[in-house]
Amino acid sequence: MSPRPPNRHRLAHWIPVLVVIGLTLLPWITDKFYVQFVAKMMIMGIFAMSLDLLLGHAGLVSFGHAAFYGIGAYALALMTPAYQAANFWLSLAAAIGLSGLAALIIGFFVVRTHGIYFIMVTLAFAQMLFFVFHDTRIAGGTDGIFIDIRPDASLSGWVPFDLENFVHVYFVALACFALVYVLLRVLLRSPFGHVISGIRVNEPRMRSLGYRTFGYKLVCFSIGGAIAGIAGYLSALQFGVVNPEFLGWHLSAAVMMMVILGGMGTVAGPILGASVWMVLELGLQDLPTVAGVDLGKHWQLWMGSFIVLASLWLPNGLLGLLSTWRAAFGARTSQTGGQVLRPDGSTVPADYPGASTGASIASVTPLASVEARQAGNE
Amino acid sequence: MNQPRGNDHAALTASRPGAGHPALATESLTRHFGGLTAVNQVSIQCHSGQIHAVIGPNGAGKSTLINLLSGELVPSSGKVLLDGEDVTAQDPAQRSQRGLGRSYQKTNIFAPLSVFENCRLAAQSRAGSSMRFFRPATSNREINQRALAALVATGLEAASECIVATLSHGAQRQVEIAMTLATAPKVLLLDEPLAGMGAEESAQVVALLNRLRGNHAILLIEHDMDAVFALADRLTVMVNGNVLESGAPDAIRASPAVQAAYLGVDEITHG
Known part of the structure; x- marks a missing residue:
């Protein structure tokens, strides 16, 4: 949760690279079903990352995030003429632009509110959009709308990829996934990223330091919406169908649970959460019939139980669990003769004085040793 | 030194010829909370190079005053001026960007x-x-x-x-x-900076404020009377939202009204 010394997890820097290499090789390893499944996983990963930008980084608990996912999806559906292909580049840009614009307009009203009101108002706006698509015939109503021909990615005659081919769709999803990941990493390190973190931690203090927080929250909300639009677009592209469920609160709730399950306020956590969620969904639906009870049919019961247990025992999500294990392992291996090894190589006594009361600055405990001791006590 | 309240504008400018606008000033600042008048017709000034301490018992309106100055509360009437310019309509972020810095009583x-x-x-x-x-x-x-x-x-x-x-x-x-x-910041609003500090830390902060005094206007709210009298160039005593007295520390210390209302109580409680 807290910033860690940069030299501590050198291995961790290589994990994203290894994941991308693995994902690149995947289509040569498995069949169509799993390629499409992993593509969907990456799409949900993009969606979850976009929500976590609001939820975990800016502290904006948006309960209507599916609205922007749905707008991205409908943008492609509505831009695809009957029995013809839409232009991939144009429709993708439109999906990003429209979902970002919708988030800007909705955000203009909602980022003024706080706490429970923010949750309710974001939900209300998303439900308004849901019913626009649900109750009117502009995009097929409740039946949704089909995209018969996948978009055409040709650039003045040159065709870089063919979206009728599921492997090509997979690589487009992978490219977007990697780009969004890098973009968010860069964004969160930027002055803007530090400001939204400050707003999450203590917004009134940010104001008294001279930041007009409204603008930063609004821009953050719009960026989150635009990235959710990419996910919705890719989803529509992959399966060729869009319906009002794309904007529904069920999806908003599901993506929020993915983020919380994986670990809020991290970039990798939401990806992990979305992946575990989808694997569970798939696995639980395949459960056998035991003693006349079809366990797979009631998969939502098992999923619900898992979510309850995860929220009870994993307050920092799955990623938090991983770092606890790593810290515990690190503390066991680096404790020597009552000394705790600090990341910079120096040691402090294991019974280093606590800094809770009356201690002067000189006796302040470095966070690393606090973490190590806590981990060691567990 | 029993100046009528709200009247020390003239007195201060007169004592500092050519000083121009005070870095921070209020004009008849008033704030009601329902039927309660937390701050009533307060006019104070703070010049660069000066520490102006505001003291008073709990509930005197000191915290409300500092919130009005920083923009976290909107006054019911009256004005807040920074460098002579009316900033009453500005939010805390805008005032901060104009050179107003504040610290909080509750960390x-x-x-x-x-x-x-x-x-x-x-x-x-x-x-x-x-x-x-x-x-x-x-x-x-x-x-x-x-x-x-x-x-x-x-x-x-x-x-x-x-x-x-x-x-x-x-x-x-x-x-x-x-x-x-x-x-x-050019103007510092410090809300009980010494609250909860040990003796050594307090001494460090007092020394720091003495160094900052040179090129800042400092409005200090503090309960530690030793620090207040060691630091303040000017003292304002508030009771029940009103300014009881305002003047040089020695004059305040000698004032019978202040002793009755505030310092006397302090002496009694501390035996």
Whole structure:
């Protein structure tokens, strides 16, 4: 949760690279079903990352995030003429632009509110959009709308990829996934990223330091919406169908649970959460019939139980669990003769004085040793 | 020195010929909370190079006054002036950008972040818009230096990488002041900066305020009377939202009204 010394997890820097290499090789390893499944996983990963930008980084608990996912999806559906292909580049840009614009307009009203009101108002706006698509015939109503021909990615005659081919769709999803990941990493390190973190931690203090927080929250909300639009677009592209469920609160709730399950306020956590969620969904639906009870049919019961247990025992999500294990392992291996090894190589006594009361600055405990001791006590 | 309240504008400007506008001033500032008048017709001034201490028993309206000055509360009537300019309609962020820095009585910092990042965020607020999305925030040397200077001034540089939540209460109070300094304010509003500090830390802060006095206008709210009388160039005593007395520390100490209302009580309680 807290910033860690940069030299501590050198291995961790290589994990994203290894994941991308693995994902690149995947289509040569498995069949169509799993390629499409992993593509969907990456799409949900993009969606979850976009929500976590609001939820975990800016502290904006948006309960209507599916609205922007749905707008991205409908943008492609509505831009695809009957029995013809839409232009991939144009429709993708439109999906990003429209979902970002919708988030800007909705955000203009909602980022003024706080706490429970923010949750309710974001939900209300998303439900308004849901019913626009649900109750009117502009995009097929409740039946949704089909995209018969996948978009055409040709650039003045040159065709870089063919979206009728599921492997090509997979690589487009992978490219977007990697780009969004890098973009968010860069964004969160930027002055803007530090400001939204400050707003999450203590917004009134940010104001008294001279930041007009409204603008930063609004821009953050719009960026989150635009990235959710990419996910919705890719989803529509992959399966060729869009319906009002794309904007529904069920999806908003599901993506929020993915983020919380994986670990809020991290970039990798939401990806992990979305992946575990989808694997569970798939696995639980395949459960056998035991003693006349079809366990797979009631998969939502098992999923619900898992979510309850995860929220009870994993307050920092799955990623938090991983770092606890790593810290515990690190503390066991680096404790020597009552000394705790600090990341910079120096040691402090294991019974280093606590800094809770009356201690002067000189006796302040470095966070690393606090973490190590806590981990060691567990 | 029994000046009628609201009247020391003339007295102060007269005593400082050619001083121009006070760095911070209020004109008949009033704030009601329902039927309660928390701050009533308060007119005070704070000049650069001066520490103006506001004292008074609990409930006197000191915290309401500082919230009115920083913009966190809107006055029912009256004006707040910064460098002679009316900022009553401005929000806290705008006043901060005009050179008003405040610290809080109840520590109000970024607990999960490092000491350095607390000050760095404060310093970043002075570097124009933060709508910058690509370069790492920590790569701006000027901002880093400004943050570091605030840490050095408050004696916090050794704790720079510590997470604020792990610090002692006294050290967190110093972070509070360091953050305020990192915004390079011209006017400092300090709400009980010594509250909860040990003797050694208090002495450090008193020394710091003495150094800051040179090029800042400081409005100090403080209960530690030794520190107040050691630091203040001017004292205002508030009781029940009103200014009881305002003047030089010696005059305040000698005032029978103040002794009856405030200092006397203090002497009795401390035996």
